[in-house]
Amino acid sequence: MTNFDIIIIGTGAGGGTLACKLAPSGKRILILERGDFLPRERENWDPLAVAQGRYRTTEMWRDAGGKEFSPYQHYWVGGNTKMYGGALLRLRESDFGATQHFDGISPAWPLKYSDFAPWYDEAERLYAVHGTRGVDPTEPPAATGYPYPALPFEPRMREVSDAIRRQGYHPSPIPLAIRLPQDLNGRQNDRLHIELYDGYPDPTGAKGDSHVVGIQGALQYPNVTLLRNRKALKINTDASGKRAVSVTVAHEGQEETYRADTIVVSCGAINSAALLLRSANEKHPAGLANSSGLVGRNLMIHNNGVVLAYSAKPNPSAFQKAILIPDFYHGAGDSPFPLGAIQNMGKADPLLLADAVGDELGKDGKDAAHFAGHIIDYFITAEDLPMPENRVTVDANGHIQLHYTQNNLEAYRRLREKLIRIMDDVAENEGVGGTTKYYGFKLGIGGVSHQNGTCRFGADPKTSVLDINCKAHDLDNLYVADTSFFPSSGAVNPALTAMANALRVGELLAAL
Ligand SMILES: Cc1cc2nc3c(=O)[nH]c(=O)nc-3n(C[C@H](O)[C@H](O)[C@H](O)COP(=O)(O)OP(=O)(O)OC[C@H]3O[C@@H](n4cnc5c(N)ncnc54)[C@H](O)[C@@H]3O)c2cc1C
The missing domain is CATH 3.50.50.60 (FAD/NAD(P)-binding domain)
Incomplete structure (x- = not known):
């Protein structure tokens, strides 16, 4: 052997x-x-097939x-x-x-x-991270800039980022592993199709x-x-x-x-x-x-959750994995302890919004496409603390059992409130009327994507x-x-x- x-x-x-x-x-x-x-295959970018778990384990x-x-x-x-989502x-x-x-x-x-730090430098080079240093005040020191500049924000995300900045915060581009427009071997990839990036497989190989x-x-x-x-x-x-x-x-x-x-x-x-x-x-x-x-x-x-911010102003962005709001990472004026990080996630497909917006679907003629065309999608992350009782065990047949009780939920609650206040303010100052509404959910025990x-x-x-x-x-x-x-x-x-x-x-x- x-x-x-x-x-x-x-x-x-x-x-x-x-x-x-x-x-x-x-x-x-x-x-x-x-x-x-x-x-x-075609289903790589089929929201329904992906949401129904085509690529998830059946275990x-x-x-x-x-x-x-x-x-x-x-x-x-x-x-x-x-x-x-390649947010690195x-x-x-x-x-x-x-x-x-x-x-x-x-x-x-x-x-x-x-x-x-030197290993982070090497990892960012290897995975072709696109970002901008010096915007996010919580960012740790780095010897060099990002290997590639951040992707430019699409117009709506630029508008929202500017509005958040006017509130005194530091919206920053999310550092992303993208092998476009040129990868580290100098190869051009001219098929820029990365809308379905976060939560989807990428048949083009553009996602690092x-x-x-x-x-x-x-x-x-x-x-x-x-x-x-x-x-x-x-x-x-x-x-x-x-x-x-x-x-x-x-x-x-x-x-x-x-x-x-x-x-x-x-x-x-x-x-x-x-x-x-x-x-x-x-x-x-x-x-x-x-x-x-x-x-x-x-x-x-992690205490992870999805917040879907709906307002009267349309959001036609195709690639929405744009803004990181780092300002509450170490706490806030009214919060002595860390809250966490807020960032955009990929856009929810109309097919999948029915659950999230529930009863509101169909009211005033607002269909799922209307909601999808107005919502800005956020993913919020607050730290959970290590507890010995939160553990993985295996039973006699080797099956996995998770013992997990959520903790540090106050940080998550406050972080969500911060985002809501920020987006309320964005909407108010846009003067297009209508109500700002928030949908979404906190991930439960099955949401183990950030396990560690x-x-x-x-x-x-x-x-x-x-x-x-x-x-x-x-x-x-x-x-x-x-x-x-x-x-x-x-x-x-x-x-x-x-x-x-x-x-x-x-x-x-x-x-x-
Ligand atoms: C939808 C989604 C979005 C995410 N977005 C981000 C993001 O934007 N940024 C970020 O930093 N993180 C993100 N994550 C989390 C990120 O993917 C993980 O943190 C990362 O992949 C963990 O790496 P790992 O090597 O620990 O485990 P994994 O990536 O899970 O790799 C483990 C590997 O081991 C294999 N394996 C498991 N058991 C066995 C076995 N018994 N024998 C042989 N092989 C086995 C698995 O098939 C797998 O290939 C996301 C995760 C998901 C699911």
Whole structure:
């Protein structure tokens, strides 16, 4: 049986980026991915097909009470980044220190922002991030500008941004991973069609996801092998329990086992924890790398919500993933504790608005297209705090169960109020009359797109699962490189931090 130097399990923001970083090292790398290539097909941009879950897993998870739910999870080459919005933000400097929140303390990281800064630079270059530095006052220091300038706002978004700025805030362009108009290899892509970007697969490859950037980059090298449709069932150790030696996968109803000197788990925070727990053996009775009892604990998913701001003024924007309002990240005049970040999301399709606007549909002749043509869509994110009771467990059949109680909701409530006041003010000053209305919802337990924190890193093996290099304290050659390592979640989208950390870990592994 071939013995690889490194096996990477999973191809999302963590695994895909790690593979790309390690490929030039010449090491024999095997990538095991449970999913297949996401098909390029008409339905990629069909809002109904996407909303009905065409690309979501059919796997069901259970909540603490045993009730089944469908998790917002995508198992493809590229993982959840195939569907992501490509908003690549750095954590803020304060996120690396201990911070007081309404519901308690967000703990310090064992490394500082300055340790991550060069990796953020590299990740932004790799993923062709388009942005503008110096507008967002909460942005951490960076050695260089963004690799590419921000996309210009469409007229309506420019108007709204100007109106928000007149209120004294700092609307900034959302930094976006876009391989347009020219990617890092100098190739032109003249098919600028990115309206359906956030929450949709991108058949053009213009969205910088971990498949088109990470995995395709890695596969340029002959020493890299990708095996798809291989779900990792178990990581096996030697008799001492100190070394991980192989991975057993399910493939077309059969089990296969692959060996390597080093094994990296990058299955996403929930699946990585589940895989370690399922890999319990005599030497690791509570699960692999789990002498601390912390594998799966401190699960965070963010307090995320959608706010649809309706006003009389039409919003004909096609690409609406434009404005970030960072001003409440550290708090507000009337709020001593952090609230979070507000940003636009992709436009809701008329087909999907019926649920959101409910009874109002059809009143005064206002159909779904009318609402879609007026609404500005926002995604708001407030930090949730790590709690040991919020955890991933697996039952006797290996099924995933999430125990998750929301916390720090006051921050979310206040953040939503701030957005409503801002958009009320925008509408009032536009003088076109009509009422401003708000629709939307807060994501529940199924909304795990920002999952993180189940294998936190740290210096002390009693209080962390991974050491500061993301190697499991308990084993000599087992690493975790995805969003699992976060000790706290901050309130920005997590992918860039997973990518930057994968580059950091990749540099260490390349030198082994
Ligand atoms: C609709 C949507 C929009 C989003 N928008 C943004 C955004 O704009 N900005 C941002 O920063 N983040 C965004 N996110 C979140 C972002 O996608 C994740 O933070 C990121 O992908 C996490 O990377 P990861 O490597 O931890 O896990 P994933 O990307 O989930 O990758 C895990 C990989 O492991 C594979 N896998 C899982 N279990 C196994 C197993 N047992 N065996 C083999 N393979 C396995 C999966 O198939 C997958 O390929 C969004 C997510 C969604 C769903």
